[in-house]
Amino acid sequence: MTKVSLTRVGRDLCAAVAEAIDELGQRVIAPGDRVLIKPNLVRSEDPESGEITHFRLIEAVARYCLDCGAAEVTIGEGPSYYQPKSRLRECFTSTGVSEVAHRLGVKWVIFDEHSYRIFRKVSDCTPNEFRITEFVFNCDKLINLPVLKTHYLTKVTLAMKNLKGCLKWEDKIQFHQPDLNRAIVELNKIIRPTLNIIDATKWKTGGLLIASSDIVAADSVGCALMEIDPMQVRMITLGTAAGLGESDITRMDIIGEELKRLKFKVKLPQEQLRQSFPGLEIVGADKACSGCLIPLISTLMLLRERGAKMNKPLTIYLGKDPRIQEDEPHLLVGDCAEVKGKEGDNKVAGCPPERETMLNSLVQAMVE
Secondary structure, X not given: OXXXXXXXXXXXXXXXXXXXXXXXXXXXXXOOOEEEXXXXXXXXXXXXXXXXXXXXHHHHHHHHHHHOOOOEEEEEEOOOOOOOHHHOXXXXXXXXXXXXXXXHOOEEEEHHHOOEEEEEOOOOOOOOEEEEEHHHOOOOEEEEEOEOOEEOOOEEOOHHHHHHHHEOHHHOHHHHOOOHHHHHHHHHHHOOOOEEEEEEOOOOOOOEEEEEOOHHHHHHHHHHHOOOOHHHXXXXXXXXXXXXXXXXXXXXXXXXXXXXXXXXXXXXXXXXXXXXXXXXXXXXHHHOOHHHHHHHHHHHHHHHHOOOOOOOOEEEEOOOOOOOOOOOOEEEEOOOOOOOOOOOOXXXXXXXXXXXXXXXXXXXXHHO
């Protein structure tokens, strides 16, 4: 039976990490191992935001590996396509992670500054050619450290989707077409973490860790914790069908805290936006990549938090070949969203668009 540990985090995060791993009953790190720790540092964010893996958890896991006798520990990430390539290092230097590495005497690496392995014609749902960092192939153990989060396109972004950070920066946008969920499953067939620990330390549960060697099971428990049915998350059902792991909660041995006592209800991004901006329609999100989606959704959420009121209806178009209805108020987002003869103030250009430009355009189109 698949084991998943659900561990409450107290004052001692190192002790919580050791408990979460030890409860699984397996020896994760052996003396002499070369370990790669893959957190979610998708972009430069406040460590307390819950949007990225907290540097204290990264430190606790790295210490655990060193205490087990690991010969080498590397913290590696390939940040989002939305993070400008000239500022990828900020995902480490402004989040406390580079300081952790220095303090422990371990390496931190931006995957894009190093070599990649090329994969060709893997599947009809992946690009004809894409690149995966060599770090995942040159380590003895890979520890995957995602964050407990929801996502506009895939409902959740947990352990399975966190492996998208192992792709080359330029290749990330290609994974969104024709089918992001299937492409992520194909990526998970290639990259097989030794252990997955989901960082839920910043949620209202008071701080939890979800750990399992089964990546599908870890994601399924993460969904259940947020009262999202794992069987309604396409990435998870596809992962189960591909033999990547268990998605049926009733067939898991969940050790530690009692799941049903810790569940909390989350609203998906679509629900939150519909509630705050009832006159807003987003078209083509399924055709867009994170380069446009991240600044758009995060900026809309920022306006929501600021209490902005929508004074006029608006349709936002993303992706290639948008079909605009004549005479409707609209905003084109990103360089892909091109319509001949439709240039002007109702376009947020860029690949990816800048967040400040996005904010100004949305305020002008929706609020003013």
